[in-house]
Each structure stands twice: as C-alpha cells, then as structure tokens.
Amino acid sequence: MGLPGPSPRFFFGNSIELFTHERHSAACLAEWTNRFGKIYGYFIGHTPIICISDPDLLQEIFITKFSHFHSRRPLPLQQHDLRHLLASKDDEWRRQRSIIQPTFGINKLKEMRIIMNKCLNELIEQLDKQNPDVEFDISHLLKRTSMNIILNCAFGINPAKHENLSEPFFQRCVQVFEFSLFQTMLTICSILLPELNFLWVSYFKYTSIIRLWLHDHVPFLNRFIDTDPNTWLLFHVENIIKQRQLHGIERVDLLQSMIEATTILQKTSSPSSLPKHYLNQDELSNNIYLFMLGGYETTATALSYLSFILATHQNEQAYLQDEIDRIGDDYEQLIKLEYLDWFIRETLRLYPIAPFIVNRQCNKECQIGDLKIEEGTNITVDMHSIHYDEQLYGPVSPLKFYPERFREKRHPLAWLPFGAGPRNCIGMRFAMLEIKLALVQILRRYTILSGEHTLSRFAEHERFVIAPKNGIWVRLQRRDSPM
C-alpha cells in the first residue's frame, strides 16, 4: 500500500518486537509512530495491520464511514459464538446491541446504583480494618469490589451471602487474565498461522470441554488438571440463567433487564433466522459472560490507577474532596460533578486500560483520505500517541496530570479509553457510575496517601489489559481522625 513501517521478519512479521517490548505493545506502537508518522503499517505474523493516530482519519473510520468498518479483528482463539459479539463480519452484533443497549439506560443505572453502593459499603468496612500507618496493596480490595458489583449487578449473586457461589467465579475471572502456557502457545500458533485457525480453535475448545468434564466428574484429577477459566465461566453462567428461567425468579439486575428486553428462543435458533428483537439462549449467556469479563478487570484496574494518582497528587485530591463534600447523597448532582469527571478522564488518558481492543476491520472497500482500503484490511489505533499528543492536549504538557485540560472541548476522537463511535464500550456509563460512586465513598472518609513503595513498586504489564504489575501501595488516613 506504499505505507512506511518497521521491517518485518520472515514468518514472524513484527510480532517479536511488539510482544516483547519492555513496557507493553501499546508503547511499541507509539515508538513506531514517532519513527514512521501518524499512519504506517506493520505485520503480526503475515497479517498486515494499518496503525493510525490521526484523529481526523479515525473519525472517518469510527464514525462517518462506520458502515464500512463495523467489525473488529477476531481475537486469537476466539470461538465462533463470541465472534458475533466481539468481531462479527456481518451485522449480527447490531441486532444484539440494539436489544442490550437499553439494559444500560439511565433508569436501569439508577437501580444499579443502589446495588453498587451496598458493595461499596463492604469495601469501606474492609478499608476500615487497615492500619493507617501501614502501607498496603489496595488493588486486591478493588478487584474484589469490582467483582462483587458485577456479580450482583449481572445476576443478583450477593457474595456476602453466597460466598460458596461467588468465590469460584472470582477465582476464574482472575485466572482469565493470568498467564497460561497452554493458551499462550495456541495463541502464538493462531497469530502466526491464522489460516489454520479452525484447528487451533477446535483443539482449544474441545480440550477445554474435556478438562471441564474431568474436573466436574473425576474430582480426584483436580490436582493435576486445571479447567480453562473461560469454558468454566461460560458453562456456569448458562447454569445460572437456566435456574433463573426455570424458577421464574425476578430480580433487579442486568440479566433480568435482558430477559425483559427480549424473548428467548430455543437453542436451535440460528442467528440468521432470528427476528429483529430476539436473542437466543447462547447469545444471552455470551453477553452476560462478556459483561462479567469486560466489566470486572477493566473497572478494577481503572480504580487502581485512580488510587495511584490520588496518592501521588495531594493537591488535586484535596480539590476533589472539596467538590465531593459539597454534594449530599443526591444522585443527580453526583453525575454532574465536573472535577470528578475530569479527574477520571485525565487518569484514563494517561493510563488507557484496553487500547488493543480498539481496532476495526474493513467490511466494504472504501477510500479513507488518500488511501484505498480493501475489504478485510485491519486498522488499529495508536492510543498512546493520541493521548499524549501536544496538539490535541496542550498547552499544558500532556505528560502532566492536569484534569482541568478537559475544561476545553477537545477533538471528539482525542479521548479513546472506551473506544469510539456506535461500537464503543457498551458498559461505559455503568463503569463511570461505578468509579464515581467508589471515589465518592472512599474520599468522603479517607485521604489516600503515598508510602515508601507507591512509586518504587509502580510498574505496568500487559495481560490482555494493561494493568499495574505489583499492585498499588498506599496508606489511608481517616478524615475524621486528628492529624
């Protein structure tokens, strides 16, 4: 295509530099942008990818010409059932999205707020138990809380009451984001030889099902065989849904909203034969499963980064506490708090959590700027270069934490932590509400302080999302305690 880019190696393309970068692959893309400009090409295996950090071009792709780019690049090892949700080539996702979108409407979120606040009260109880003079890793508690919120909000499982039910879910969700040799090897095969994907995916799928069966039916083998956490989660999500339908239980949660928003057909219904406003049973469980995974690690990681920023920016924290103190328990006022909103945006600008999922695949040939894009072309976004661009975020240096920069209207494609356009993150409002409520509860009671290890242990790593590697070490000071 005549685009510049790093020289690819035979068979591997540029995968080695990308996946072994000392920080993470997003930093590698930003280095290439520095060398080759705002549009260049690189190869994952022999698959060409166009990387863009020009916001005007991205606006064309993500918004103006969205009908040519409604698909995402399939994840390696992604099974067919989830393809429709994450990377569909047709517009299956559009039907599902139009059914699911109302689940995250303003009125539903108001109901969710009550559940979220209950889980946050439990977080505060845990924080109260911390010794104020001793530094601790707050990210563990934030992960638990985020999991509790998603379990409660997605299917009404209250971990405080049903520990035996919620604990395995928590453990499996944690495992999804941990390193697994077996999965990594197959992922590498899938990246380097995508033509044989049917083989890698089937091998992965069927060995996972066999491991799950052995795990459940031959307990003696549990010490030697571990189940694939994704297969385990999907299977148990299906079970919960079946129970709910069987007993006609009604609750205030995302699952209930989804059941109400649709009529569930039998398992045999193929997506192409479904009428516009239906979800079949598999689609229902896949969506709930995606909410769990999409909503747990990302939101917990956002709260971890926020704790780090709070501990290392005392003036900004004091300003935020001032703003929070001025409102009571009024929900309408909470969502209008300006500085709180800027504070979160600025943190996610500096530390975007899931940059790699923001990509598109062209599904109809078209012209973007001077470039003719053919069907099947993969486009990825260099989010770091955009988020740290002087022209988009100046005049105050984009390296500085400065929430007030959002007082000014910025380019619509300059802030991308939740993606952009009609296919952006469906849980964005849910996540922002959860984060805001968490900050309000925590900062009303405590000031987050830094300790000896806050900066020295801070490091990032990439396990699908980019997250702090060694936790976030902080101290807490009760605001009502004498200094």
Ligand code: HEM
């Ligand atoms: C701070 C928290 C979160 C971050 C940073 C985040 C980030 C993202 C990003 C970057 C995308 C891709 C968007 C694009 O391609 O334009 C995405 C998609 C998605 N997210 Fe989130 N997310 C968060 C929370 C949540 C929550 C709480 C849920 C559900 C309860 C959720 C469910 C999803 C789903 C289902 C998709 C796929 C949407 C589609 O393809 O139509 N996310 N998320």
